[in-house]
Amino acid sequence: MAKISRKRKAVFFSIVSIFLVILFVSTTSMLSKSRMKESEMEVTRTRVRIMNSMINDLEEVYFEKMLYIAAKNSLIGLSSYYADDYFDSNVVQKRIEYALNDVIHEGVLKERDGTPVNLTKMGYIDFNYTIKGMMKNISDLFSTMGVEVKEFNITIPANSVRQVDPWNIQVTADIKYYFADKNRLASWKGFTTKTVNISVIGLYAYDYENGPKSNIGIITGEWKRDNGTQITEPTIVNKLSGSPFVFGRGICVSYCQES
């Protein structure tokens, strides 16, 4: 009888110790699992935080710079293309904002009849610094971090290109973007309007109007503002729009000659 009782007790203690070991092992594995989940969540949080800061940066600083670079690249290309064809009215068919809206995306100017003129293929515009070219390069960098560029669009509305002073052209554009994480953790969608003042240095100027053909060439910092009592030199925006009217003061190679 005593033998049976002893055996029962031994079995009981064995069960209790096995139970304790199982309890300990399961608690340990649960804790390590929860810690793994916690660190996974921390990695995700860090990733989203890094991406958030990058997208904020793009919106606050780099969209503006992107607009500046793409618009300047386009204006340099357009002015050189127009200059090579003597600013002929057959060439300058559109006001600058419409021409800029055409070429800023991938360097293709649409003539009034719809014929496309590819200024990147003709060597006037650097494709890498058009919106499409820049977005391609930025998408490549983003994809290394697992982010996809779903949409990126820049539109230059009517009357949003103007000459603010002889040295600067102001361009305003609407920017729509949609970036998404490849693991579908987060996405960033937005719309913003940016305004930049683009220096006219580097653009090609030409006297297309009647009068002395003197202000020809790439504009440098050495050019002089038209300070005469009578305004004789049209602004660069005027010239690039093919407008025969003189609005605002332009710049000349050495000095602006009064007629």
Next chain:
Amino acid sequence: MREKKMRKKAYFFLMDGIFSIVILTIGFLIISSNKLQPGEELHLSIAAENTMNIFSSVRVNELCDESCNCSIRKLQDYCYRNIILNKEQTLLDTLGELYFRNRKDDAGMLFDNITSEGDLFRKDLFEMEFRINKEKIYPDEDLTQMKAESFELISSKKIIYGYYENALTGQVTFWGPYMAEVDVWRK
């Protein structure tokens, strides 16, 4: 008498089991508390993000006047020597532009000088590495081993691109986009 002896043995085994569980639990708690505290991780994160934010938000013309008097020694030197061509861009863009113009050593020295004079992080506690397009710009020495052995490493990234113009010739040069990265870890 025998039953009493048996009971004693049972208590002894039970106490032994409980003690072993207590010892194992204490050991487990000691090992688990050995991981990096969230506070330290936060310090690393702040150091990395502060550095990137300062470099990407401060423009050269905010630190230098028209006559190249700058609050950072190296920046003043580069401004006088016309190494900096676009004063309107940020410090991070300036580093990107120097990288584009194949002046990686100048970029590294400028990064070192700004982080030292600006007291951006404690060099006695943290180690920092700055890269553009995966190429190491700062520091000069190889820290790969030290970085691999660090418990925690925080990284911050930004995309950079820009332009500079030569006012005398009217030539405009665009550069980028590049990926700028800062890694910070505890020494």
